Structure formats: C-alpha cells, structure tokens
Amino acid sequence: MNVHSHSRTARGAATREAVIQSALELFAERGFYGTAVPDIAKKAGIAAGTIYRHFESKEQLVNHVYRRCKRSMVEQLLSNLNLELEARALFREFFMRLAAFAREQPLAFAFLELHHHGAYLDDESRRIELTVLVPIAGFVERFKGQGIVKPAPTEALISIVWGGIVGLFKSAKLGYVQLTDQVLEHAEQSCWDAIRSA
Numbered sequence: 001m002n003v004h005s006h007s008r009t010a011r012g013a014a015t016r017e018a019v020i021q022s023a024l025e026l027f028a029e030r031g032f033y034g035t036a037v038p039d040i041a042k043k044a045g046i047a048a049g050t051i052y053r054h055f056e057s058k059e060q061l062v063n064h065v066y067r068r069c070k071r072s073m074v075e076q077l078l079s080n081l082n083l084e085l086e087a088r089a090l091f092r093e094f095f096m097r098l099a100a101f102a103r104e105q106p107l108a109f110a111f112l113e114l115h116h117h118g119a120y121l122d123d124e125s126r127r128i129e130l131t132v133l134v135p136i137a138g139f140v141e142r143f144k145g146q147g148i149v150k151p152a153p154t155e156a157l158i159s160i161v162w163g164g165i166v167g168l169f170k171s172a173k174l175g176y177v178q179l180t181d182q183v184l185e186h187a188e189q190s191c192w193d194a195i196r197s198a
Contacts, residue, residue: 016054018044024065028111032062032118062118063125069108070128076101077132087148088192090139095165095188102169103179110173113166133158149195157195164191 022043026035037058041048055061077097085093102109121129140157143149149157168187172179 012054015044015046015050018046019051019054019061020065020068023061024069024107024111027062027065028107028114031114032058032120059120059122062120063122065111066118066121066125067128069105069112070125070132072105072108073098073101073112074128074131078135087139087143087146091192092188094136095161095191096184098165099184099188102165106169106173109169147197150197152195160194161191164194 019040023035023040026039026043030039035058037051038048040061041051044051051061055064077094081093081097083090136158137154140149140154144151144154144157164187168177168179168183171177177183
C-alpha cells in the first residue's frame, strides 16, 4: 500500500468512526426514529451522502452501534466471571459490573436501555442480546430452584433489577442523586432484597 492509499484508508476509518460516535450520541438522546441521517452527518462534520459509503441505511448503522455497545457490555459483565460464586456474591458481582459499565460508558448504557426492544434490530443484534440474557436467566432459574430468590417469573425478576439500575442512573443524569460508592452499595442491597426469598 502506498502513502496515498494508506492516507485514504486512515481518513475513511476516521470518518466511519465519527459517524458511529455521532450516531451513538444522537440515538441515545433522541432515539432511532427521532434521529435523521442528515443530523448524524452534520454532527460528524460530513455530507449526508458520505454516510452511505460506510452504511447502506440508518437501520444498518443503528444495528452496528447496538452490536458494538452490547458486545462491550457483555465483555464487562461476563469476562472472567467466577460462576462458582454463591448467589448473593454473584448477584453483587453482576450489579457492580453493570454499574461500572453505566458509569464508564454512559452513552452506550443509555442507548442500550432505549433500544432494548427496538423493532429495527436485526437477527445478529438479537443473538448478541441473548448472550447476556441466557446466562443471567440460567442463574436466576438455578437460584429459584434452590429457594434463594422469589419464585416469580424469571423475566420479572430480571426486569425488577434492571429497572432499578436504569432508574438510578436516570436520576443521577437528571441531578436527583449523586452516584457515590455508598449510594451504589445501598442500591445493590435494595435490588437484592427485592428479589430474594424472605
């Protein structure tokens, strides 16, 4: 590859990254339907037509952003996780890992929460979603069987905890609560109390 070709490739990669980052910011703020391709292009500092050199459609772009964010979250949640931990310790580990992801990547967290059940997500995006849901559901089922957590539907128990974390970070974003380590400790305990057996 000559110098000019390398330069074009580097510019193309930088433009693509600018499109992805701009799309993430706008999708997280306005949602998929509230974000137009020209808005993404303007934020990225390029012509609208340039986006279509990298992505065939807005749907393809949103799925790319979704998969990138979801893979990052999967890595944070499941990498080197000790599956032999007892229920209480495993719950705490999951909660704190998810809270760390939300703290470190607030845009990705907000985007994933907003697009959790988007009708425009493709099969590959839905498969990545299952890489998180399947193991978590498995843990909940196992702990239900042991009488450690409430005998409620697994989906409901997961939703209670997820909703608690999402609500906490939304409140922090709005300035209603400061997310200190102590607040997270209390929140983690409260979420555990919500699903554990009496």
